[in-house]
Each structure stands twice: as structure tokens, then as C-alpha cells.
Amino acid sequence: MTGTGEAHAPGARGPEGTIPLAVPNIGELERRYVLEAVESGFVSSVGPFVSEFERRFAERVGSKHAIACATGTAAIHVGLLLLGVERGDDVVCSDFTFVGSVNPIAYCGARPVLVDSETTTWNLDPALLAAELDRRATAGEAQPKVVEIVHVLGQPADMEPLMDACDRHGIPVLEDAAESLGATWSTGRYAGRHTGTVGRIGAFSFNGNKIATTGGGGMIVTDDDDLAARARHLTTQAKVPDVGYLHDEVGYNYRLTNIAAGLGLAQLERLDEFVAAKHRIAARYDAAFADLPLVLPPRVDGLEATYWLYSVLVPEGDGRGRDDFLAHLQARGVGARALWRPLHAQPPFITAPVLAGAVGDGLFARGLSLPCATELTDTDQQRVTEAVRSFFA
Ligand SMILES: *Cc1c(COP(=O)(O)O)cnc(C)c1O
Numbered sequence: 041m042t043g044t045g046e047a048h049a050p051g052a053r054g055p056e057g058t059i060p061l062a063v064p065n066i067g068e069l070e071r072r073y074v075l076e077a078v079e080s081g082f083v084s085s086v087g088p089f090v091s092e093f094e095r096r097f098a099e100r101v102g103s104k105h106a107i108a109c110a111t112g113t114a115a116i117h118v119g120l121l122l123l124g125v126e127r128g129d130d131v132v133c134s135d136f137t138f139v140g141s142v143n144p145i146a147y148c149g150a151r152p153v154l155v156d157s158e159t160t161t162w163n164l165d166p167a168l169l170a171a172e173l174d175r176r177a178t179a180g181e182a183q184p185k186v187v188e189i190v191h192v193l194g195q196p197a198d199m200e201p202l203m204d205a206c207d208r209h210g211i212p213v214l215e216d217a218a219e220s221l222g223a224t225w226s227t228g229r230y231a232g233r234h235t236g237t238v239g240r241i242g243a244f245s246f247n248g249n250k251i252a253t254t255g256g257g258g259m260i261v262t263d264d265d266d267l268a269a270r271a272r273h274l275t276t277q278a279k280v281p282d283v284g285y286l287h288d289e290v291g292y293n294y295r296l297t298n299i300a301a302g303l304g305l306a307q308l309e310r311l312d313e314f315v316a317a318k319h320r321i322a323a324r325y326d327a328a329f330a331d332l333p334l335v336l337p338p339r340v341d342g343l344e345a346t347y348w349l350y351s352v353l354v355p356e357g358d359g360r361g362r363d364d365f366l367a368h369l370q371a372r373g374v375g376a377r378a379l380w381r382p383l384h385a386q387p388p389f390i391t392a393p394v395l396a397g398a399v400g401d402g403l404f405a406r407g408l409s410l411p412c413a414t415e416l417t418d419t420d421q422q423r424v425t426e427a428v429r430s431f432f433a
Pocket of ligand 1: 246247256
């Protein structure tokens with residue numbers, strides 16, 4: 041039991057019949073492609089499923105290039121290297137996110153500068169970012185090498201003011217779209233664009249609990265031909281093609297395997313189905329909780345979220361907190377889970393500069409995610425709803 045439910049077979053229940061938070065949705069198509077990969081003998085990172093998965097992924101999100109990686113963390117790491125991040129640089133990152141967003145900054149020997157969320161999208165606050173970049177410019181201080189923008193829980197960030205601030209100071213943006221595959225902007229400058237395709241580089245994850253999975257895996261997307269070529273080079277041990285064992289720099293063994301890509305291709309073909317399921321589950325929860333004193337997930341015009349993990353905030357000041365709510369749900373067989381502890385409170389990043397932090401602290405103190413596996417049955421969702429309502433009865 042991992043706590044994410046990802047170790048369970050599809051639709052399986054956790055201990056004591058607990059409704060899992062999220063489980064992968066693996067069907068016939070996945071079995072067929074994985075078997076085909078195994079039987080073809082192309083089991084490692086050279087093989088037709090890898091290139092087909094990359095081609096179809098790029099087409100799906102609307103980027104020119106896609107480079108499949110071993111994990112989402114590896115995709116972010118390489119993305120930062122592509123943008124020139126080196127020892128001693130600053131890299132701005134959301135404070136309220138999973139640790140996989142920020143560990144790669146440390147791998148580069150760079151220093152994360154953690155920026156709090158805003159309450160509308162729960163993502164990096166554009167006003168805080170703009171103020172910090174403007175302040176550095178005025179003070180003549182070095183600017184961050186990269187601004188990493190995370191779209192948490194499948195919710196697109198408010199991208200226009202974020203991009204304006206970065207463009208004004210000439211700072212490249214890396215989007216951590218690990219949780220937001222399928223999410224888009226529908227109005228304004230980026231209407232029709234997918235998360236991950238607005239910055240210079242986007243990174244996705246196909247870990248077991250993400251909306252589409254390869255078991256473990258990730259993807260780098262970019263429209264830049266040179267960056268794409270360099271991404272392929274760095275993820276394959278910096279091997280120079282057609283020359284016997286020549287490696288022209290320190291590279292990484294970061295490619296996705298053909299077996300994993302077979303799984304990924306099948307999941308990609310079913311992505312619309314998964315997004316539709318997440319929307320259906322979110323709409324039902326929204327309706328069922330409308331009269332409760334819970335804060336429901338962001339709904340922002342023009343930002344088309346996927347509700348990857350449907351998450352709510354318990355009310356402030358009713359004497360009971362998030363942990364009481366969690367215990368109440370768990371006692372009723374509901375596999376809910378707390379939102380992340382912000383990075384500024386994580387031991388490895390405790391000394392990182394933080395810009396504000398109260399919003400992320402509040403999301404952690406009050407937030408939890410409810411079961412929202414794409415195969416969640418109506419009966420199970422009803423059980424979750426009743427367990428939630430009974431906490432407020
Ligand atoms: C899952 C995740 C990652 C890391 O992806 P892995 O594939 O698990 O390495 C990075 N950032 C965010 C926001 C994530 O949710």
C-alpha cells in the first residue's frame with residue numbers, strides 16, 4: 041500500500057475495502073501494446089513505440105517536439121540543463137508543489153527561490169513574481185536563470201501575467217505540467233494552448249498516479265529544434281551518433297523504454313476518456329458539496345482544468361481541522377490524502393529564499409484530495425459524498 045493507491049490493480053480496493061484516491065486505468069489496449077513491445081524484442085529505449093509515443097504526444101499537446109524520458113523528474117532536470125542552469129544560479133519555483141518540481145534545481149547545484157501561490161488557481165502568484173523580478177532589476181541583482189511554473193492538481197496557472205513578467209526581464213520559462221496533461225487555456229492570448237507548451241520547455245510525468253501513466257516516465261516538449269536535439273543527446277548519455285562510443289559531455293541515462301512507451305501510447309489514445317471522467321467526477325462532487333462550508337477546487341473562466349486530484353479545503357475556525365476531516369473519511373473507508381507540505385517547510389529547502397508563503401501554508405493546513413480514479417463507480421462516489429457530508433452534519 042503506497043497511500044496513492046497506485047500499487048493496486050485497476051478498480052481494486054485498498055485494505056478494509058477503502059476507496060482508493062487514484063488508481064491507473066489499464067485496459068485491453070495497454071495489454072496489447074505492451075505485449076507487442078515485449079514480443080518485438082525491443083524492450084529498452086530503442087524501439088518503434090518510443091518514437092510513435094513522442095510523435096503522437098507532440099501532436100496531442102501541440103508542440104513541435106517531444107522527447108520521452110525515464111521520469112518526470114528527469115524531464116525537469118534536463119529541461120533546466122537545456123536552459124543553461126548551473127551551479128550558483130537562482131531558479132524560481134512554486135512553493136506549493138510536489139517535491140519533484142524542485143529536486144532537479146538542486147541536482148543542478150542551483151538555488152530555488154520559492155514563490156507562494158495565489159488563492160484563485162493555487163499556482164504561483166504573478167504579482168509576487170513580477171515584484172521580485174522588478175526589484176532585482178532595480179537593485180542591479182542577478183535575475184533567476186529560469187522561472188519554473190507548476191500547474192498543480194491539473195489546474196492551469198494564470199499564464200499571461202506570469203509570461204509578461206518573465207518576458208519583460210528576458211527570463212525563460214519551464215512549465216512543470218506533470219499533473220496537468222489535458223489542461224488548456226480557452227480565452228486570451230493562449231486560447232487553445234495546452235499547459236506545457238507556452239514556456240520554452242514543458243515537462244510532463246507518467247508516474248503511476250498521474251492522469252496517463254507509463255509505470256514511470258516523463259516527457260520534454262519544446263518548439264525549439266536545437267533544444268530538442270540537445271534533449272535527445274543529454275538523455276542518451278551524450279552519445280555522438282555514428283562514432284564508436286564517443287560521448288562529448290556528461291550525459292544521463294534518462295530515456296523511456298519501448299515497453300513503457302507502449303503503455304503510454306495506449307494511455308494517450310484514451311486521454312480524452314480520462315479527462316472526461318475527471319470532469320464528470322468533479323462536477324458531481326461540486327454539486328454534492330455546494331451547500332457545505334468547504335472551499336471547492338478552483339473554477340476560473342478561461343482556465344480549463346482537468347481536476348487530476350479533486351481537492352477541497354476545510355473551513356477555518358470551526359474548531360476542527362484537516363486532520364479531523366481526514367480521520368473521519370478514513371474511518372469510513374475513503375482514501376483521502378492531505379495536500380503537500382510546502383517546499384519552504386521541507387528539510388532540504390528550509391534555507392531557500394521564500395517570497396511570502398501563507399497561501400501555501402493554508403493549502404497544506406486545510407487541503408485534502410478525495411478519491412477520483414477515472415474508474416470510480418457512482419456507488420463509490422456516493423459513499424465518499426455521504427462520508428464528507430456526515431462530517432458537517
Ligand atoms: C509527479 C510530479 C513530478 C515528478 O514526476 P515523476 O515522474 O514522478 O518523476 C514533478 N512535478 C510534479 C508537480 C509532479 O506532480
